[in-house]
Amino acid sequence: MATKTLDTKTGTAGTETASTSTTTSSGETAASKKTTSVDNATVNEDEMKSSPLHKFFVSALKDIYFAENAIIDALEKMQEAATTEELKEAFEDHQLQTKKHVSRLEKVFKLIDEKPEQKECKAIKGIIEEGEEIIKSTEEGSMTRDAALIIAAQKVEHYEIATYGGLAQLAITMGHDKAADLLEKTLQEEEDTDYDLTEIAETYINFDAEQED
Template identity: 55%
Template sequence: MKTAKSKTTKTINEADQEKLTELFVDGLKDIYWAEKHLAKALPKMAKAATSEELKAAFEAHTTETEEHAARLEEIFGLIGEKAQAKKCAAMEGLLEESDEITKSTDKGTMVRDCGLIMAAQKVEHYEIASYGTLRNIARTLGHEDVAAILQTTLDEEGETDHKLTDLAESYVNEEAGQE
């Protein structure tokens, strides 16, 4: 039985490697745009949040998101590419949805916090999917150093998602249901 590791060490032909590399670079550009724009959106989400814990979570994730963008810049350098962003329609839509939640909920309510957590978790799940896929492609292309960096970010995105779930389950959702 083959292990996942042995699958990633298969030799792919040059033409296929070129196509996969192009897809990989395109994916990096996409998530780079996403991280840059998320870093601008998170302070707005923090300002809109009601609970101090959610504000603090958004503020902490702003710093982490800036680190994620810096890691992507490092990755571009490691693969010999210029750090360049490509508009990410998915993140643009998710951030628009977050803005809409803020506009459609009352200030100072846990219903707003519940909505902001929902919007933030959608963002986290998009990032988790992106970083996981990019990590796997990096391994296929033989970029184990890049895969390790992507794994670090993937782990942090998962931790953020869990923190948001903990906030929702510890009191936000219940209080939102009582408003």
């Protein structure tokens, strides 16, 4: 329980001066406690790290960290399977970008004082397996395969967009502003990739695939 002490001195004019200090039961002053400010509210960082929301945030980071590493391998297979050079280059570019996303996530872990760890993401495993099935079930060298691969890749992008969008908002809520900036940067890049894949599909791949027997 906090205690308050009052020191009183009377000067020549008969006035009083008072000084106060607040201490905790452990003798620690309130000012020395490690705190962080979130929307004008002062929150103890130790309490925040033990909160259910923080634990969920970290768990979700581990989930997408696993997903990004799995996507790197998946994009290599999709690049090899693609028919057109334009789509091959798009997959190669996104693979390089995904490696940057992995490094960026490691920075996010560091910013919130957590160790980078992977947690198996069943959702992304299912999406990747679907992409592998597309490769097996479509004809090599066909535009139909490219059209199907773009859809498979966009399913990956939409999962990432939903994840990074939610994580960025949670980071803002908890006052992790620098982490939020990194997550939002990745979010924007994922949205750009999704748009680029749509452009590739609509420019000619879907039309050419429709003409195939």
